[in-house]
Amino acid sequence: MSVNANSSQLSEYLERLPGTTFRRLYQQPSTAFAIFRRMLPHLAKTIVMAMLYMPTPFLLSDLEIWVKPTAKRQKDQALSILRALHIIAVTVPCRETPQSMTLTANFKSSLRFALEGGGDHNSFGVPSQLPIAADVDIAFLDKYARKKWDDILHFVVNSVGLIDSRSDGSNGPKASVKDLLMAGRLVERKGASSTMNITQAGFTFLLQEANSQVWTLLLLWLEAADHANKEGHHTGMESVDMLSFLFLLASLELGRAYSTDALTEPRRNMIPYLVDFGLIYIPHHDRRQYFPTRLATTLTSSESSLRSVSAGFTAASEGMGGAQDSNAIILETNFRMYGYTSSPLQIAVLALFCDLKMRFQELVSGKLTRQSVRRAVDMGITADQIISYLATHAHEQMHRVAASAKKSLLPTVIVDQIRLWQLDTERMATTNGFLFKEFDDYKEYISVVTFADEIGVLQWRNDRKGMFFITYAGLSQVKDFVKNKNKEKKAGK
């Protein structure tokens, strides 16, 4: 198991699933709808909508007429996504009948259900009829989810061991969450000591949007459950059902209570985990209702509204101490760094690569030094990751100055220096391979070295010395070339 850096982890995960799994997933209208909403590009959505009420198969030649020739690439892309997600089935090309496509049966009926309503599938959750406590409002849920999620992020950051554990009395995430983070190699135990260390994947995780972070963790959870089932442990949960439950949660309304009684047994088993992740809130006095938090309801929002997750958080946490301001860093050309934040989490992230000197209410200041950057690089954080963190969290003022002076956002001198400091730790570049020397004559040398250059395996050459160095992979080709040359030479003689 490993974590991907990009935000398309969900589609990668889905595309690995077999067709039978999709058939089961699409039995739920909420799942079909969520996939339609989140995973498809616009053209693919248009094609699906066109086909949804079409009684006969759609001829590919008709689609050809339908889509402008200039958009052929988008059309092919859309079709390949639709096929990968088992939304359409395309007939095998043969001579008698022209190729056509149809929506897969389950997807078609589920999406129709989702759009028209009706049926008793309970796929979009069953609202709780019980009275709701007055203090559970959207602001409360946001605060709750934020606290849970920050605890998890904190655990990842704290694993660096640079700073003391937080002082506000939080115990961090549950052991089950910690195990997940370790299984996903976001943090790892190094050596015999029991201290935790952040990995490069972990740092990438920290730098992601909240929504991608949630998906990263959820996919780790799905994989862990799969793994446990394969090994024969009875978890009472199954990844297909888990996935459709997640899609169900995504379709729920923030701030409303839903009934846990209407859930199946396996789904009720999932609830404690989701509570640990902060996706669900369950009031202490009444365990028969659950509230989805913003983390859950935005799971399948479209890509562009991902930022609104953090925006929602910022709005929710206004006036609340310990909030993470996303845009708070000022970086000066003299390597001084000022972070307008009082979030222990953000301070901890900054401490990964910055030598923090002073801390005030809502401000930390420090300096980027060779040592602090080197320490970060030694932990597996790359210079580019540091630079992108600084850029994404740059203060408004930085943007304003950069825009008015028509300069790059971060001072170029700093960006270059961070890269140089990283290079500093790699004083020599090494390439495994083979050195060729002692050629019979210059002509032979030139012909072989030219060949090696042409096939792109040449690393170094010196015509005067008659030597060159090729990569490991290039040996067999160059060797064959030399042998053939020799044969030709002998034949010529």
Added chain:
Amino acid sequence: MPRAIRGVLIECDPSIKSIIMNINESEANAYVIEDLDDSHLVVQESKVQDLKRRLDDHLKETIPEIDRDSDSDRDVKQDKKGW
């Protein structure tokens, strides 16, 4: 007939290269297979990690700490004791 010798090509600054050559000499030429030019050389594949470690050790000894330069934050700290 040319010869193909297995090894690791190292590309580095001339200054680093001279340090490597020194290490090599002190170890009876156990590392370097071929000295190519000012910034390239080929070394034994099995010795690369060892060489990297020795180079780091050497650099730690010879390169002074350059971070503790004019740093006014620190100056303030020293001026006002018990900050």
